[in-house]
Amino acid sequence: MEKAVKKSRTKKKFLIEAAWETCNQVGGIYTVIRTKVPAMVEKWGDDYALIGPYFPQTAAAEFEPLKVTDETPLERAVSFVxxxxxxxxxxxxxxxxxxxxxxxxxxxxxxxxxxxxGRLWLDHKISTLGAEELVNQTIALGELIRYFLSQLTIEFNGKTDLVVHFHEWMASTCLPDLKKQKVKISTVFTTHATMLGRYLAGNVPNFYDLIDTFNWHKEAIHYGIEAQATFERMAAQKADVLTTVSDITAKECQYFLGRIPELILPNGLNIQRFAALHEHQNLHSKYKKSISEFVMGHFFQNQPFELDQTLYFFTSGRFEYSNKGYDLCIDALARLNHKMKESGSKKTVVMFFITRQPYHSIDPEVLHSRAVLDEIRENCEAIEKEVGDKLFLASASSNDLSLPDLNQFVDEYWRMRLRRTVQTWKTNKLPKIVTHLLKNEDDIIRNLHRTQLLNKPDDKVKIVYHPDFVVSTNPLFGLDYGQFVRGCHLGVFPSYYEPWGYTPLECMARGVPTVTSDLSGFGDYMMQIMRDYEQWGVSVVNRKSQSYDEAAEQLANQLFKFVQQGQRERILQRNRVESIADTFDWSNLRSYYDTAHELAGMKSKK
Incomplete structure (x- = not known):
């Protein structure tokens, strides 16, 4: 008897993670899966694999094929399919x-x-009539996963326990069939954001106050997502263990998925990948200089201001105007503008909105302004070289120790060229609030006009709306997103609906202070684990119990407090932010996943 118990305890285990975003970057789940891999490989070694859909365009850059030799159960299951x-x-x-x-x-x-x-309807009453093409694709993926997992358990032949961790409904359409067919696996299902939660939060005021009043099926039909919501609900109910990423989303699971999650799995990052050690201040200065060059090109042709007294704020993410808190940002910035004017502040804030919206092209006037600024720089560099060479010669050959008149060293050609270039660059037009030609006016544009944040000369808060993601090939910044983040002073993310929220965490990993909200999973988690989070460069807007206007005023005060800091205080804060980022390294957070997998193994054997 003792030998049997010992044998059971030492039975080998194999973990598979299934996700639509495995080797397929679509959104935040890709970041979760990809950054967690090193920590998972550290624990599981060769007893770990991932599964997902094959898309040639993404696989080409990230996938290296292997020859199937049928030497392992994994390979034999691949051969079977x-x-x-x-x-x-x-x-x-x-x-x-x-x-x-x-x-x-x-x-x-x-x-x-x-x-x-047809089988899904007969066996599980899952209606897929009129569903979008994505649903068909997920059903196809689910069937292939079902074939594979069923065969893999046969190949293991009872010698290895198989744990399968499904992420989101798109990789989980086979879960009801696996349960019905009693395939011998232990299952974990993680919802990173419920389908209904995302739709309702963006369309129903006071969503969180009403969450217990919604009929999930009725609302799913109303928003045209009956199939998606049903697959999600079935996966949540059929899995051995249900998990989600935050206490915020756990409440949605209770009312929309009909089950309270057993565990919360907070998201992390591979922090070591971002670590700059003592270099982070130098990197901030380097990338801030690139942002300053854009700011000069965009604003200085009409209204120059002191760059040494300028702070760069930004927000970013999908274009979900209310869910991401873009509405609150704009109202808070209008109040900040007023507070800075009233106080006589010498600072200027440039706020960047980075999101993706349909556009025709970069605004030609914005590109032209940047190009002319580059020409001014080239002229200045040519003059600098000419003056330097002549000054060196004059100094070496003169007995006069006084500094000569440098103007006499500048050729008349360069004087005229620089004067003409600057003259053609200067304009009376207000700097553009948006860098691209949008196909349609959107809520950001409408509400910038409503609040009169239009880059007027007396505004202390300037706006740059960049309706595309920041990449290194972008002619306006010449930075990738991570470099842009490092160059900024503050990230602002006061989300109304955010199951987790990677953007503030990505700021912390790069030593940049951040603002989040208590309705984001990240903000809620910070408040749970750290009482003095503000001392570590994280501000949290109260959106749970305050009205919208109260939250806007609180955010404006938080931003104003940051503006009033001195340079030394900001440097110390960046040091503190980076020093606590390790809290969110997957090496520390993987234990939550370990617990989920252990629990699934125990529950599946009951």
């Missing part, structure tokens, strides 16, 4: 940790989707 006539790609994911990965080509089974949908 291939023999059924389906395309399966087996290899390494080319990221830190280099894990094994199995990607399924959904096109190889898409012709069978209607048959699968």
């Amino acid at each position: 291939r023999k059924q006539g389906f395309d399966v790609h087996y290899g390494y994911w080319l990221i830190t940790g280099k894990p094994k990965i199995i990607l399924f080509d959904i096109n190889s089974i898409i012709d069978k989707v209607n048959d699968i949908k």
Whole structure:
């Protein structure tokens, strides 16, 4: 008896994580999966793999194929699915940790989707009539995953316990079938944001106050997401263990998915990837200089201001105007503008809105202004070289120790060229509030006009709305997003609906103070683990119990307090922010996942 118990306890385990965003960057779940891999490989080694859909355009850069030798259960399961006539790609994911990965080509089974949908209705009453094409793709992926996992348990032959961790509904459409067919696996399902929560929060005022009044099925039909919401609810109820990323989202699970999560799995980052040690202040100065060059090109042709007295704030994320708190940002910035004027502040704040919206092109006037500024720089550098050479010669050959008149060293050609270039650059037009030609006016533009944040000369808060993501090939900044973040002074993310919120965490990882809200998973978690979070460069806007106007006033005061800090205080704060970022390293947060996998193993055996 004792030998049997000992054998059971030492039984080998194998972990598979399934996600639509495995090797397929769509949103935040890609960041969760990818950054967590090194910590998972550290624990599981070769007993770990990931599965997801195969898309040639993304796999080309991140996937390295391996030859299937049928020497391992994993390879034999891949061969089995291939023999059924389906395309399966087996290899390494080319990221830190280099894990094994199995990607399924959904096109190889898409012709069978209607048959699968019929079975889903007969067996589980999941209605997929009129569903969008994405639903068909997820059903196809689910069927391939079902084939694979079912065979993998056969290959393990009872010698290895298989734990499968499903992320979001898009990778979990097979979970009801796996449960019905009693496939011998332990399952964890994580919802990173409920389907209904995202829709309702963006459309229903006081969403959180009304959360217990909604009929999930009625609302799903209303928003045209019945299939998606049903798959999500079924996965949550059929999994051995239900988890989510924050206490905020746990409440949604209770009312929309009909189950209270057993565990909260907070999100982390591979912090070591961002660590700059003593270099972070130098990197901030370096990238701030690039942002300053854009600011000079954008604003100085009409209204120059002291760059040494200028602070760069930014917000970023998907264009969800209310959910991401862009509305609150604008109202708070209008109040900040008023407070800075009233106090006679010598500072200037440039606020960047970084999100993606449909546009025709970068505004030609914005590009032209930047190009002319570059020409001014080239002229100045040419004059600098000419003056330097002549000054050196004059100094070496003169007995006069006084500094000569430098103007006599500048050729008349360069004088005229510089004067003409500057003259053509200067304008009476107000600097643009948006850098691109939008296809349609949106809520950010409308509310900047409503609050009169239009880059007027007396405004202390200037606005730059950049309706595209920041990449290194961008002609306006010449920085990638991470470098842009490092160059800023403060990240502002007062979200109304944010199950977790990677943007403030990404700021912390780069030594940049940040503002979040208590309705974001990250902000809520910070308040739970750290009483003096403000001392560490994290401000939290109270959106749970305050009215919108009260929250806007609180945010304005937080921003004003930051503006009033001196340079030394800001440097000390950046040091403190970076020093606590390790709290969110996956090496510290993986233990939450370990617990979920252990719990799933115990519950599946009951």
